[in-house]
Amino acid sequence: MARIKPPVVITANDLLTGEVVYLDPAHRWSPELNAAKVFDVLGEAEGELATVSSEAVVVGAYLAEVSNDSAVTPRHYRESFRHKGPSNYFHGKQAVQDAEVAA
């Protein structure tokens, strides 16, 4: 597998619900990609990942490549689906995001 390139975020699934979560700058797990801490230095991200991997509140933490221009966006389509939700029903994260925009 090709070596991962920064910028990256740390993502995982929530232990209780399985929901996709991202590590934020305050070392909390957020369901929102835009809240994620973006690492421009890979070594720093790997160090942080080693620390948080054993945290009991999440499962399967790993680094995901993002673009960090006007907003944080996934660079691979797999991460886009994790970020948005499935394409056959509008009831994954996209439903929550939509509700937040409407509110």
Added chain:
Amino acid sequence: MYNYQEFDRAFVRARVDQYRDQVQRRLDGALTEDEFKPLRLMNGVYLQLHAYMLRIAIPYGTLSSPQMRQLAYIADKWDKGYGHFTTRQNIQFNWPRLVDTPEILDALADVDMHAIQTSGNTIRNVTTDQFAGAALDEVADPRPYAELIRQWSTDHPEFQFLPRKFKIAITGAVEDRAVIRAHDIGLQLIEDEGRIAFRVFVGGGLGRTPIIGQELVDRLPAEDLLPYLEAVLSVYNLAGRRDNKYKARIKITVGAMGIESFRARVEEAFQRLRAVFNGQDLAVLGDIQKNFAPPQFVEKSQESYFDALDSDSGFREWVERNVSPHKHPSYASVTISLKGHGDTPGDATSDQMRAIADLAERFGHDELRISHEQNIVLPHVAQADLPAIYRTLKSIGLATANIGLISDIIACPGMDYCALATARSIPIAQDIALRYARLEAEIGRMQIKISGCINACGHHHVGHVGILGLDKAGVENYQITLGGSAGNDAAIGEKMGRGFNVDELMPALDRLIDAYLALRLHEGEIFAETVKRLGTAPFQEALYVVDQAA
């Protein structure tokens, strides 16, 4: 269908209690994820892309109306109001919370269901013909044998940690509707000089190394079934590779050993094990068979049925496509399509589940089946009741008359849900179904099967047209295979060439179908027959004509 005994109920409840404790210890931090993962998997709980997924066993695809209603209840209470029926005749819920899974398993136990051995390197749910016990072409009902295998393999201490997962399929009909030769073991019930026997196939499988199973024995007396299966499993358990999960399935073991050597080792083990089985298995089989007596068929006036055939073209088309002959002359089996054009293959809402349960209760002797093609079957209905069934299905959006047609697509969950997937399957299936909805009757029988990764849960290798979704340098890419077959002439499709990106795929399929319509001898020659007659070359040319022009 099989009725649970007190032993079964106590066993399932004990497993739920054990699992509840395991979940609690995980939440308390007493178990790490590495320790917990194999425990949750033993109870069907996976972690997928967006959420946990619970895979529930539907033994040999058979369930009752109360069980279907309970699945609807679970969908509403703990999921998002729908369930996904799978190619292994099971159901999956895509959104349960881990903390709720013990309660869900309790709710399943209330109706004699569970999720045991729906994951892990164990013997999985035995699959069979969705028309078992009803089909006109049936030699013998495979369900009692499937149930015997279920009881033997559930929590079998020797086979809880096999080199890899193990799938058994069984058919009792002349036409193989269970894809038996694409399973680790495939069983075909036959009549041998007035007695029931089995043809046994071994080493079939799809995935990254697709292989059609080879015949291991041509007539195994039915009474030897369990000792023979135990012999096969014990040889595999010892000889199967555990150093490389991609080479751990029995198909690799058989290939490496050679079928003759494998057969000799099985025969040796069989002779030893046959003496150990003291007839208890046959006594259990006898008890099981009492559960599978045919229903009390009722003779009804068929006047309204024939009237509807004459007056309602939609009904007539639905009967032609979705109704299969039954061994009782005034009965039929109904396949309820879960492939409405643009819908997700295999999905049913909780309302639909309840309506189908009501239909089974009212018209279908309380029995339902799940087909490996991801549809739902009412196996025993009086022809006289078909108009009423059709009307109800139409009212809930489930009267699509497309069984066996291009929109009756098998598709795995793909990257919309599955953590292993490399591309999406569902939107491709939806696009194909919508694109050819008006043309599908003219195209005729055509099986498209779509997998979102090389693991081939969508059976693409045995599709007339197989579509495999891959990740090509960060872009979804779809490879096409042609010439596969899931039936008696089981065959692995041939890869046609480079894959297509999403925007190239539909035009390529258009060219493929245009070529078929131009090349078929007559309307009755189905796509698979044209491919068999001409080979894949003209279709390959049609697929890649754009490349040649460039």
